[in-house]
Amino acid sequence: MTRGIPHPENLKPVQTADEAREKGRKGGLSSGVARRRKALFKDILQDIMACKINSPFSRTPLPADEAICLAQVSKAAQGDTNAAAWCRDTMGQKPKEEIMGTVSLPVIVDDLISRPPTGAKQGAKRGKRKVK
8 A cells, every 4th residue: 555645735733732642652553563564574585585496597406595696697797787786786886876966055144143152151150160
């Protein structure tokens, strides 16, 4: 079941603190269910990857993860660029992706002038500390 982005006109505002608490509790419970389900899928996939399967690359059955790696390398050698990218990324040689752009932020001069300098405490006493 896929859900799209909700339309703002369909969202109902929270009326009371109890209602907000209840919605937060339900959200937390749902989050826990989703986390446990994802962990279960991960465990199942790890078990499947450890199983031995027949592979056209070997006379003896191979662990599924090795067979998948061999299949990807074979596809990459035949010119499949997606398989080549998968192999490169899996080996940890993925190139760094950089996004160039500019960001402009509004600066309000009055706020800068009326604030004390960073780190300065108002009414701080200067001088030597008393040593006990």
